[in-house]
Amino acid sequence: MRALLVIDIQIDFCPGGALEVKEGDAVIPVANMLMDQFDWVIATQDWHPANHKSFAANHPWRYPGQVIDLNGLSQILWPIHCVQDRFGAEFAPGLHTEKVDKIIYKGTDPEIDSYSGFYDNGHRQSTGLADFLKEKEVTSVYVLGLAADYCVKYTVLDALALGFKTYLVTDGTRGVNLEPQDTERAIKEMSEKGAILVESTDI
Numbered sequence: 719m720r721a722l723l724v725i726d727i728q729i730d731f732c733p734g735g736a737l738e739v740k741e742g743d744a745v746i747p748v749a750n751m752l753m754d755q756f757d758w759v760i761a762t763q764d765w766h767p768a769n770h771k772s773f774a775a776n777h778p779w780r781y782p783g784q785v786i787d788l789n790g791l792s793q794i795l796w797p798i799h800c801v802q803d804r805f806g807a808e809f810a811p812g813l814h815t816e817k818v819d820k821i822i823y824k825g826t827d828p829e830i831d832s833y834s835g836f837y838d839n840g841h842r843q844s845t846g847l848a849d850f851l852k853e854k855e856v857t858s859v860y861v862l863g864l865a866a867d868y869c870v871k872y873t874v875l876d877a878l879a880l881g882f883k884t885y886l887v888t889d890g891t892r893g894v895n896l897e898p899q900d901t902e903r904a905i906k907e908m909s910e911k912g913a914i915l916v917e918s919t920d921i
């Protein structure tokens with residue numbers, strides 16, 4: 719079985735959103751076009767409580783882009799984004815959410831961030847995604863969405879470590895690029911660690 723993992727295609731990561739990704743909305747038609755070609759379509763939502771400690775606003779005198787130690791892990795501080803049940807956390811308009819079989823929420827623990835769709839950043843808790851995929855006998859996963867240099871990257875790396883045949887849909891992702899080359903570097907790292915790079919039109 720093959721699964722499409724649609725990562726964090728949410729209003730806050732699209733142009734005009736709180737943590738906007740340049741051309742982030744360009745991944746919506748790519749995701750929609752692929753959904754019918756998969757046995758399982760799983761979408762993740764970054765889903766933070768308002769007191770989440772990845773938000774710079776929750777630390778006095780800190781601002782987005784700074785790096786702190788958060789419970790022993792290095793944490794980039796972000797603008798307030800994807801707060802549970804608020805507008806910015808909704809799926810981006812136009813995404814065919816009726817074709818999504820399962821939604822995985824991540825980043826719900828205020829004390830730890832969660833980039834990967836599988837585990838939090840300390841690999842302390844699982845989201846249930848790996849168990850779901852194993853139960854459905856999924857062996858190949860195709861990953862797309864936002865953002866290439868954070869949540870997509872860590873989802874791909876965890877999928878590889880878990881033994882899934884893992885594809886990155888290169889035209890279905892865009893990056894935050896805090897540093898201009900971050901997306902390029904992330905794609906290189908995913909590829910070096912075993913991800914297969916594929917364009918949506920070749921699937």
Ligand code: VGL
Nearest residue numbers: 726764796864865868869
């Ligand atoms: C993400 C930063 C913070 C992402 C989520 O979806 O890539 N990036 N939270």
Ligand code: ZN
Nearest residue numbers: 764799800825
């Ligand atoms: Zn987040």
